[in-house]
Amino acid sequence: MLPHTIEYHIADVGDAWGIFREGMQLAVRKDPADAIAFANYFADRETLMSPHPVHVMADVHLYRTLQEIRNAA
Numbered sequence: 490m491l492p493h494t495i496e497y498h499i500a501d502v503g504d505a506w507g508i509f510r511e512g513m514q515l516a517v518r519k520d521p522a523d524a525i526a527f528a529n530y531f532a533d534r535e536t537l538m539s540p541h542p543v544h545v546m547a548d549v550h551l552y553r554t555l556q557e558i559r560n561a562a
Contacts (some may be wrong), residue, residue, distance in 0.1 A: 495535060495543045497528040501550035521554050 492556070498509045499521075506524035508516045518524040525547075532543045 493541050495532075495539065496540050497532045497543070497545045499524050499545070499547040499551050500506050506551065521551055521558070524551070538560055 494519060496511060498512075500507050500509065505517045505519050507514050507532075508518065508528045514527045515531070516527055518527055521526055523534055525545075528545045536543050
């Protein structure tokens with residue numbers, strides 16, 4: 490049997506980015522980099538406390554936003 494994977498997900502929630510753990514919203518951040526940092530911090534912490542694998546994922550809107558930021562740089 491495959492182990493349960495804990496998922497953190499970053500999604501566009503209008504004018505901000507929602508950070509979700511297993512479907513439950515944990516936080517909202519205005520800046521996409523802050524949303525990524527927040528999700529990564531908690532996912533990294535959880536890898537130390539849990540025997541389960543942890544993944545951080547994002548919706549397509551975040552990927553597009555990051556591409557726009559890269560193109561503008």
